[in-house]
Amino acid sequence: MFCYQCEQTAQGSGCTNFGVCGKSPEVADLQDLLIHVAKGISMYAHRARALGASDEEIDSLVIESLFTTVTNVNFDVDRMEQMIRKAEKIREKARNLYLIAAKEKGITPDELNGPATFELAKDRSGLLTQGEKVNPESRAQRWGDVIGGLHDLILFGLKGSAAYADHAQILGKKSEEIYGGFHAFMDYLSKDSFTEEELLQKAIEFGNFNIKVMELLDEANTEAYGHPEPTKVRVTPVKGKAILVSGHDLRDLDLLLKQTEGKGISVYTHGEMLPCLAYPKLKKYSHLVGNYGSAWQNQRSEFDEFPGAILMTTNCIQKPKDSYKDRIFTTGLVAWPGVRHIGPDKDFSPLIEAALAQPGFAEDGPEHYITIGFARNTVLSVADKVIDLVKQGKIRHFFLIGGCDGAKPGRNYYTEFATSVPNDCLILTLACGKYRFNKLEFGDIEGIPRLLDMGQCNDAYSAIVVAKALADAFETDVNSLPLSLILSWYEQKAVCILLSLIALGIKNMRLGPTLPAFLKPKVISYLSENLGLKPITTPAEDLKAILG
Ligand code: FSO
Numbered sequence: 001m002f003c004y005q006c007e008q009t010a011q012g013s014g015c016t017n018f019g020v021c022g023k024s025p026e027v028a029d030l031q032d033l034l035i036h037v038a039k040g041i042s043m044y045a046h047r048a049r050a051l052g053a054s055d056e057e058i059d060s061l062v063i064e065s066l067f068t069t070v071t072n073v074n075f076d077v078d079r080m081e082q083m084i085r086k087a088e089k090i091r092e093k094a095r096n097l098y099l100i101a102a103k104e105k106g107i108t109p110d111e112l113n114g115p116a117t118f119e120l121a122k123d124r125s126g127l128l129t130q131g132e133k134v135n136p137e138s139r140a141q142r143w144g145d146v147i148g149g150l151h152d153l154i155l156f157g158l159k160g161s162a163a164y165a166d167h168a169q170i171l172g173k174k175s176e177e178i179y180g181g182f183h184a185f186m187d188y189l190s191k192d193s194f195t196e197e198e199l200l201q202k203a204i205e206f207g208n209f210n211i212k213v214m215e216l217l218d219e220a221n222t223e224a225y226g227h228p229e230p231t232k233v234r235v236t237p238v239k240g241k242a243i244l245v246s247g248h249d250l251r252d253l254d255l256l257l258k259q260t261e262g263k264g265i266s267v268y269t270h271g272e273m274l275p276c277l278a279y280p281k282l283k284k285y286s287h288l289v290g291n292y293g294s295a296w297q298n299q300r301s302e303f304d305e306f307p308g309a310i311l312m313t314t315n316c317i318q319k320p321k322d323s324y325k326d327r328i329f330t331t332g333l334v335a336w337p338g339v340r341h342i343g344p345d346k347d348f349s350p351l352i353e354a355a356l357a358q359p360g361f362a363e364d365g366p367e368h369y370i371t372i373g374f375a376r377n378t379v380l381s382v383a384d385k386v387i388d389l390v391k392q393g394k395i396r397h398f399f400l401i402g403g404c405d406g407a408k409p410g411r412n413y414y415t416e417f418a419t420s421v422p423n424d425c426l427i428l429t430l431a432c433g434k435y436r437f438n439k440l441e442f443g444d445i446e447g448i449p450r451l452l453d454m455g456q457c458n459d460a461y462s463a464i465v466v467a468k469a470l471a472d473a474f475e476t477d478v479n480s481l482p483l484s485l486i487l488s489w490y491e492q493k494a495v496c497i498l499l500s501l502i503a504l505g506i507k508n509m510r511l512g513p514t515l516p517a518f519l520k521p522k523v524i525s526y527l528s529e530n531l532g533l534k535p536i537t538t539p540a541e542d543l544k545a546i547l548g
């Protein structure tokens, strides 16, 4: 195996024996092979689409194949093999779709090879050998590590973006342009040779494309559940039976809330599900009582102590401890060997039974609330006031301190940074990194809370909309606003967001806790020279550099 797609990669360069995340070499190799087959599907689907032919099963499968390989999603080798076999069948379907469309148009079809015609081994050991030959290391050997790394930058961005596209399609939001885009980028990555310039240009093109994907998901979430509104949410338990829901999938939470209504079970959010408590059509359920715990990397102790059942709707799952292995469930694309999985029928009865069999919380915890729900609609509704406060000099600067949390030391930077931001500055935040400071008191500036939680990682879209609106109001561009981005990254969703911010030309972003292993020094220099992208240093130094 060779995997370097996330921030916690071994020695900062690559996991080669076993994933730091818990991914086995078998799963890693099969994931690489699945991506290779998915490229083959897209080679046909991209050409078929140009001739007016498309197929939803083909489109969805490529999105799911990418998403399933995101860090901390699927650790189950059997499920990976099943997906590869399914992908092989879908590749045949895509091929036929293309050949028929070409025939109907009287066109000679392109002669495709590589991932399009690659024959899969019949047994697992053969698949594993094949997987190893299409991993990132083999690309670096073939093209050099700069080109290999740039290929992977786009591929990892696509994986993250696919997670967002999958959430949108689950809520019924499907877009020809988005499906077509995924196939076009995957077809591009299936080429035999690349140049650095062309790959950099593609990465920017992809960054712009990902904004559209996040916009589609924003539409899907807000049309289904309304616009998040400022909401005071409880972050301590209430007495009684309990279910904890983690991940990012709003529909899973909604379906579970319907199925648990009147059953005397309190439902809590964990990690990236926290923002769900601010959506009108989710918060209307009185048994959605609040948030329990913090970000994903603390789950092994938090789930251990949680006296109920747990549902993982997406990443990030970690190796379950024996103490809760029989009361944690996965659904959607998440999988851990031996953990019970709720299938597409979304019948949560086994999870509900497991919750009822647990003791639940014996007592109410001490009351503690935080306020969330500052997505684009809410922030823009007070834009005039914010603009006035800036003009009066009462708001000096905006900081977006957002992104992932993670287990490695060094992430305390973000807590220290947030708590060192002067009182006349506002902090926007999103994704799971906010747990480093979201339960602290930041006060307000003339009624505007100093800490504004915009939501999940995909709500980076909200931040982009707000930044553009502020720039318009001040008749300037985003880079001339008193706004600084302090980003933390962990997995591939953060990669697609970073590429979108780069595509928007946002300058002087600070990124940590370490820089991605797949961005080689030459690429880092390019980004630093052209956009001023820099690694974080210390909170004091960075704040001084920003505020002068
Ligand atoms: Fe990932 Fe980051 Fe959103 Fe976290 S981008 S790690 S689990 O912020 O949540 O998916």
Ligand code: SF4
Residues within 6 Å of the ligand: 003, 004, 005, 006, 007, 008, 009, 010, 014, 015, 018, 019, 020, 021, 022, 023, 028, 071, 072
């Ligand atoms: Fe290593 Fe991250 Fe890959 Fe897991 S996802 S194997 S931790 S680089």
